[in-house]
Amino acid sequence: MAKAKNQKPDYEKMLRKAGVRITRPRRIILGILSDAGDHPDALEIFRRAVAVDGSISLSTVYRTMKLMEGMGAIHRHAFEGGPSRFEQAGGDHHDHLIDIESGDVIEFKSDRIEQLQDEIAKKLGYDIVHHRLELYGRKRRTG
C-alpha cells in the first residue's frame, strides 16, 4: 500500500487540532488555497475571497497565511521584486522557475541538486535547515 505522506493537508482538521476556531473567513481563504493551481499573493487571495464574501478583510488573509505557515500547512515564497506568494504545503518538495515575463511559476525537482547542497553544507560545517533555489528565466524563442 502507498505511503501516507505528501498528502494535501486537511485544513479543517489541522485547525481543530491546533485548537483554533474554524471561522467563515478561514474556511473561504483556505478553500481558495486548496483550489489554487498557481502561487497567488495576499492581494490576489483577498480578491478571490472577496468574490465569495465581500466582508473579508486583507488583514485576515495575512493573519490566516501566518497562522497556516506557522503550522506548516502552507509555504511562503518571497520571489524577487514582488510580494510574498503562497502555496499549499503537503506535496513533494520542489524548487521554482519563475517566468520573468509573465510571473508564472513552474515547479521542478532535482534530487541531485539537493544532494550536492547537502554535501556543500557538510563540507562547510553546517546543517541545512532550509534552502531556496529559484531560477529566473524567459521562454526560449522557438525559432
Add this chain to the structure above:
Amino acid sequence: MAKAKNQKPDYEKMLRKAGVRITRPRRIILGILSDAGDHPDALEIFRRAVAVDGSISLSTVYRTMKLMEGMGAIHRHAFEGGPSRFEQAGGDHHDHLIDIESGDVIEFKSDRIEQLQDEIAKKLGYDIVHHRLELYGRKRRTG
C-alpha cells in the same frame, strides 16, 4: 599571463565612464563597499559612512546602491527575513550559505549545480536570466 576578468571594479573609473559625478558621498560609500569583507545592509553601510562623514544621508546610500547595481558594479541580495544586503561585484559567481544564528554569509560555488540548473531550465523550455541559490543553516555541533 592571467586573464583580465573577475577583477574588482574600479568604481571611480566606472562612474566617470557612466558620465556621473564623483562626489564625496559616493567616494566614501564605495570605499566602504570595497573594504567590506562582509555583506552589509544599507543601514550598516550608512553607519560606516557616517563614521567618516557625519553629513551623509541614508537616501544617498540607497541611491548609490541603486546606481551601482544598475551598472553591474554591485550585487543586491534579499536574504530571508531581512533588508537587502550588498556586495561588490567582480569576483567569481557564487552562491550563499547563511548562518541563521549569526547572520554570517559564507560564499560557495558549484559548477555542477549550475550545470544541472541549465539542464533543468532547458528541459522546461527556458533560458535562465538569473538565479538564486541560498542555503540557510546552522553550524554543526562539534560533539
Add this chain to the structure above:
DNA sequence: CTCCATGCAAATCGTTTGCATGAGC
C-alpha cells in the same frame, strides 16, 4: 555657471498590529 547630486522630510509598498465589536463553541 550650469546641472546633477544631496539632505531632508514626506510618500510609498507590503505587511503587521491595537482596538472595539461580533461570532465560534
Add this chain to the structure above:
DNA sequence: GCTCATGCAAACGATTTGCATGGAG
C-alpha cells in the same frame, strides 16, 4: 457567555521620491 477572530485604521520597516539647496565639472 466567554474568548478568540475579525474589520478597520493606524503603525510599521525598508525603500523611494519631491523639493530646494549645494557642490562637481
